[in-house]
Amino acid sequence: MPQASSRLSIEAEEELSRHPCYSEEAHRFFARMHITVAPACNIQCNYCNRKFDCVNESRPGVVSEVLTPEQAERKVKGVAAQLMQLSVVGIAGPGDPLANPERTFDTFERVKRQVPDVTLCLSTNGLTLYRHVDAILALGIRHVTITINAIDPNVGREIYPWVIDEGIRYEGQEAAELLISRQLQGLELLAQQGVLVKVNSVMIPGVNDHHLPEVSRTVKALGATLHNVTPLIIAPGSQYERDGRKAPRPKELHNLQEVLGREGMKVMRHCRQCRADAIGLLGQDRNQDFILEKMDANPVINEQARALFQRELDAKIRQRVKAKELRQNSFQQGQHTTKVAVATRGGDKVNQHFGHATEFMVYETDGISVKLLGIRKIQAYCHGKADCNGDKNATLQEIISILQDCQILLCSGIGDVPRASLNKAGVLPLVRKGEIQDAILESVKISSYFENISISKG
Template sequence: MDLPVLFNDPPASPSGGCAANSCGSSDDQLGHLPEAIRDKVFNHPCYSEDAHHYFARMHVAVAPACNIQCHYCNRKYDCANESRPGVVSEVLSPEQAVKKVKAVAAAIPQMSVLGIAGPGDPLANPQRTFDTFRMLSEQTPDIKLCVSTNGLSLPESVEELSKHNIDHVTITINCVDPEVGAKIYPWIFWQNRRIRGIEAARILIEQQQRGLEMLVERGILVKVNSVLIPGVNDEHLKEVSRIVKEKGAFLHNVMPLIAEAEHGTFYGLTGQREPSHAELQALQDACAGDMNMMRHCRQCRADAVGLLGEDRGAEFTLDKIDAMEIDYAAAMETRARVHADIAEELAQRRQHGPAPVPILQASGPTALMAVATKGGGLVNEHFGHAREFLIYEASPAGVRFIGHRRVETPYCEGDSSCGEGESALAKIIDALEGCRAVLCAKVGYEPWSALENAGIQPNGEHALEPIEEAVLALYQELLEAGKLTDDVAQQRQSA
């Protein structure tokens, strides 16, 4: 009997979003959408797992007010060291936002998407939000425009959204049951009064669902964000995923709760625990049967700039922008060339797919592997410089992207003379819990030994290779060497 070959599912065509087994944007899964909508996905880093390796995004913080209160949210200002939704360093006027967008677009030509996501709710600040979109539509027509909302004011804003060429909207929907919602939202501000409890949750849910339906009717692509809160909505999110898919949402992004006490949120101060990596993956997998799942979300700041996983916002503060000389017409030409080159590379990748890697056995263990990357879909980051690791799952059935894990301090930023390097390394190893190997461009002797002692095989031999091919090849090598067994993999994943 012929032995199986390890490879990804057939790649999507150039007009499809990302490759199959990633964020789920293959041709088959996009078949219910018009081709014009599919073409809007391929260079959107938040909607396509493939695109997020190549294209950058930015958020402008023009919407300070919010019309609901969430137990997991605490909007903060001038918090340069925090990376989570609702945090910004400076709130901008619409005019300042447009100026900043032009500066970023000129300096980062692969930037393809501009989103308004806070720090409050964009649709609770309609004039500031739509003034910004109106000017950007006129002055930066090559940039996609997006908005993220809690949905309370969405139905009344749909017509205005459709006027500004906004074809991507994200709605945060954490529940479809008011009793669950009452545990997440203490109040909403609705029709000039504050409403609390189950009634508040019921109104919010009704508005979210109505807004979702209205967007889909107009051909606007909808992504649904949900925050996984253990013991509150963890099991309920399966029903959320089923319902939003039935109503036409394109993508579901289940994100882990961030509840560190120092952030000052209700959940953080009351000891609500965050989900584990295993819990998040299990729920994403459970929802995947009903919905295309987004697994590459970074839960960005409301003023984030750059590729997903990096934040270059500090380079584009208002005082620095004022000192820049920007020729936006020339920048547009450069951007067009860069985007065309990236589109061609993505099309080639989807056409050919990763090189097949023969497997010596018809069945085998499933193993998680971490990858250090700067972007471009390559293994190209030094272990000691990595601020996050992408996580892939490999098995004889193929390879799929699982998510990412952020590290608090890169190993090479620690001071080994005072023990900070060892402390940083220990935290990185904790972050890689469950992984059988880590692929990177280079790795030093000391972290190599520590990783091996933790049961994580370091590997620098696949540097500069495409990530999926490198993961598959390393999986094959570990199988041949007898370093992958069901017992080892299962023990690591269940730890």
């Protein structure tokens, strides 16, 4: 198999700089919008329950509404008129967009006509991708995500019980062989045409966890730009729930990501496994702020204002990248580093109370440079001030087990009970607000001070 070049053109780098899913820096400033016009799916995954729709790159097909192309057109206009940082409009479900090709491409046509400054993005399981390459190119869709969980049919048959293509149902090994061959074919065809392809893979312990490095090597050779490995989320009533399968622990996911990165693949670490109708910054879903019935019938988009606002964001990103490059040689083999968990609602700030957090961003720092390791999902500890210090031991202990390898936790507030429990577990909780990187570097100095005091007293 020929090795594809990993070097991106200047044009490609520019495109990635505004795509929050492809760029770690962009996700702090630019917003995306998923539009839900594709209800049908043509494969079955063992982690998915058809009643809850199909997993693509999001939490299993969870949506508030399925739109017609006409409704989607109106909603995108309304969001673009209000959300100046909106840079990407994608279709990711709730089923598979290419199992609903007429609705999908009609919607993209309308979006392209009404909001020409946004990037179009498509997510698919890849079964029928090869048939739609020409349509994708004609519409100027430059970003496509393919969910590829296996390249070995013996592994794939443990994930996909059946697929349906042109009215024919395939099962078991035959289903896996067909799906995998189509996925790789579609990936190669798109990459040859310069389309930026992100591959998503669900890490399923005991099924494909050992196999994903081979998947990564293969998709990289075929021209994939980015590999995003996400932890298994099991839909209620799915086969995997009945089998009693468990999601991987954060450390297992991190170790796998490290392996893939060492082999030269660009690995996405900031994925939120978003809903199929997510709107806004990653980690700050504003879907409920844009209910179709409450939006203007004919919203007006100020293209000049959008362009000016996004140029300012571009400048911020360039400054951050330049600063990071100056420090990129900071991390050296064997150098002492600290892991820091951050509670944030987005905007690249420490701005969330511990009790309200449903995820933590985990960073590593040597006191000079800061790098993101990944996102860890949790169940919120409390739902209001009244019970932040309440007896929620089971939830709190689960959170502590997820963060136990971190030395510091940053949040905008925390109750006495979780503060004491985290301290006892060796995690130092600090209340801070402001820019994440500044807060992390400051917290490491504080942590070192307390360590030195402890040593001197000892």
